[in-house]
Amino acid sequence: MDYYQTLGVPKNASKDEVKRAYRKLAHKYHPDKQGGDEKKFKEINEAYQVLGDEEKKAQYDQFGSNFGSGGGSGSHGFSAKGGPAGGWNFGSRAGGFEGVDFGDIFSEFFGAGARTGTRTKQKGRDIKADMMISLEEAYRGVEREISLKKNAMCSKCNGSKNEPGTSLKGCKACGGSGEIRQTHRTVLGSITQVHECAECKGEGKIPEKKCSKCRGAGIVQEAERINIKIPAGIHSGEHIAFQGKGEAAAGGYGNLYVEVHIKENPQFEREGDDIYTNIEISMPQAALGETMTIKTLSGEQDIQIPSGTESGAMIKLQGKGMPRLHRPGHGDHCVRIAIRTPKNLSKHAKELLSELRKEGI
Ligand SMILES: [Zn+2]
Ligand SMILES: [Zn+2]
Known part of the structure; x- marks a missing residue:
């Protein structure tokens, strides 16, 4: 597609002439109008996006229609995928195209690629560690x-x-900016890509003499002893x-996350902050009642089995369970x-039980 032909203007047309031609044709082919032609309308817009902008026009003059992606399709790369929200949809709203400033649209579109971005130094990685503790340790804290x-x-x-006592000097590779810029010229303007300078890792400075301990890395592998307090x-x-x-x-240190695992305990079952234990009693103990000593996490504890206790009954010792995490009080x-x-x-024993049966027990 020849943009000059599309707009029907000569190569040396002034900016105003291009604009006038565009407006006239856009009105004529506006898809909302009778006799409108959407395909043609899009081509006109595409041509104006380039010829209406001095810089793009200059590049177009230089590179000609070889530039861009589509060639004969009339749909150059940028017109197909560019534009706000899912491609160009010129004239879908009546009069919408009139006030459109394509320069703005394109600076927005290309802004994304050309944006320098702020180089933030990366923090170190987080470490995840697992730790196994006993239920007793979880009870007391450890x-x-x-x-x-x-x-x-x-x-x-x-x-x-740098070695202590020596200083840093400016990085030659990037001229001290920490960035390497690469500019690609396209028909729609130049796109600048910015990369972190590999030489100085984006610092803009390199050591005059590298630190002898870390060989200029700034970072060393070391074992650190860390006190882990488990509540x-x-x-x-x-x-x-x-x-x-x-x-x-x-960019600094990451965090350490310790995941705590509590070993299964054969005596104590934990459910939330409550502890469950099982005991077996004899028939006479159940019938007559008795005081018994049981184990809890806080030590031995006397419990009273009431007379007439049924199988499956439960005795609750309030506040004798696990401590509540970061709160006062205990479970049961x-x-x-x-x-x-x-x-x-x-x-x-048989004789006694037979006697009991006679009693109706
Ligand atoms: Zn550099
Ligand atoms: Zn060092």
């Missing part, structure tokens, strides 16, 4: 020291990369965050009771 091998700021240069009442699967205890990078300790049916009876 402190553990762990050793983590990780990227740390070099202690000699403090991450500055009482923690639940299995919960994370504890340690700000700034992750790996180091130019619940004792489930099962009644043992006597087996392998002695002669005497």
